[in-house]
Amino acid sequence: MKRLTVPAIQRRKFEGKTAEPLVMLTAYTARQAQLLDPHCDMLLIGDSLGQVIYGLPSTLAVTLDMMIAHGAAVVRGSYHSLVIVDMPFGSYESSPEAAFASASRVMAETGCAAVKLEGGQAMAPTIAFLSQRGIPVMAHVGLTPQAVNALGGYAARGKSQEEHAKIMADARAVADAGAFAVVLEGVMETLADAVTESVDIPVIGIGASARCDGQVLVTEDMLGMFERTAKFVKRYEDMATMISGAAERYAADVRARTFPTDEQVYRPKK
Numbered sequence: 001m002k003r004l005t006v007p008a009i010q011r012r013k014f015e016g017k018t019a020e021p022l023v024m025l026t027a028y029t030a031r032q033a034q035l036l037d038p039h040c041d042m043l044l045i046g047d048s049l050g051q052v053i054y055g056l057p058s059t060l061a062v063t064l065d066m067m068i069a070h071g072a073a074v075v076r077g078s079y080h081s082l083v084i085v086d087m088p089f090g091s092y093e094s095s096p097e098a099a100f101a102s103a104s105r106v107m108a109e110t111g112c113a114a115v116k117l118e119g120g121q122a123m124a125p126t127i128a129f130l131s132q133r134g135i136p137v138m139a140h141v142g143l144t145p146q147a148v149n150a151l152g153g154y155a156a157r158g159k160s161q162e163e164h165a166k167i168m169a170d171a172r173a174v175a176d177a178g179a180f181a182v183v184l185e186g187v188m189e190t191l192a193d194a195v196t197e198s199v200d201i202p203v204i205g206i207g208a209s210a211r212c213d214g215q216v217l218v219t220e221d222m223l224g225m226f227e228r229t230a231k232f233v234k235r236y237e238d239m240a241t242m243i244s245g246a247a248e249r250y251a252a253d254v255r256a257r258t259f260p261t262d263e264q265v266y267r268p269k270k
């Protein structure tokens with residue numbers, strides 16, 4: 001199976017009503033990528049790894065080196081999905097040139113095919129600069145977690161008419177600038193439907209609408225691994241209970257000297 005390409009992902013938008021929605025999940029490790037890859041169209045190394053893997057209070061302290069280490073692992077662990085790496089806070093906002101320097105490092109050092117960055121109209125010149133120079137960009141609008149301090153929290157967006165208009169303008173601006181797709185996070189369903197109809201690039205929803213061109217979730221949220229989850233997360237598994245249960249049984253075995261058993265020890269052959 002050949003790896004999906006950016007143009008192949010983009011074409012899905014134009015398959016109209018028959019188009020199969022695009023499936024995207026986050027992945028941070030090679031083994032996780034191996035397991036998710038056959039079922040997905042796109043794997044995202046999200047900067048959500050700051051909270052999910054590193055226990056940081058927000059995504060703001062995530063570094064380019066962290067994204068590159070996990071991005072390379074996910075590229076090594078997958079061969080079918082398009083791999084996209086999030087640009088961390090501080091690595092791309094100051095200028096298109098700074099963004100190019102960071103993004104080209106990410107691509108060269110991980111082998112990923114595209115980067116994702118947060119922001120709408122303000123980031124349009126940067127998106128154009130990168131995409132015209134061989135770096136496919138997925139944009140991210142609506143609830144943008146790197147702007148948590150400006151937004152005042154993680155509440156859903158697009159409730160007021162002003163916010164609705166602003167997010168619609170952001171989505172149009174990133175599409176016009178040449179983004180190959182856009183993540184639309186944490187917005188009113190009606191706004192998500194309107195954006196999906198108004199832009200000619202795939203709109204990947206998270207806390208958006210079932211009518212978006214695709215969906216993304218943070219894998220640990222879907223697996224019940226992360227302690228805090230948003231309303232928009234559907235839990236497909238309860239891995240936290242599985243893992244703590246296994247640790248509890250292991251600890252009991254060790255304390256009772258019932259592990260290791262004959263099966264797990266080395267003895268000379270008779």
Ligand code: KIV
Pocket residue numbers: 026044045046047048049086140183206216217218
């Ligand atoms: O960082 C992340 O995981 C993301 C997705 C939620 C889209 O940006």
Ligand code: NA
Pocket residue numbers: 046047048086
């Ligand atoms: Na992100």
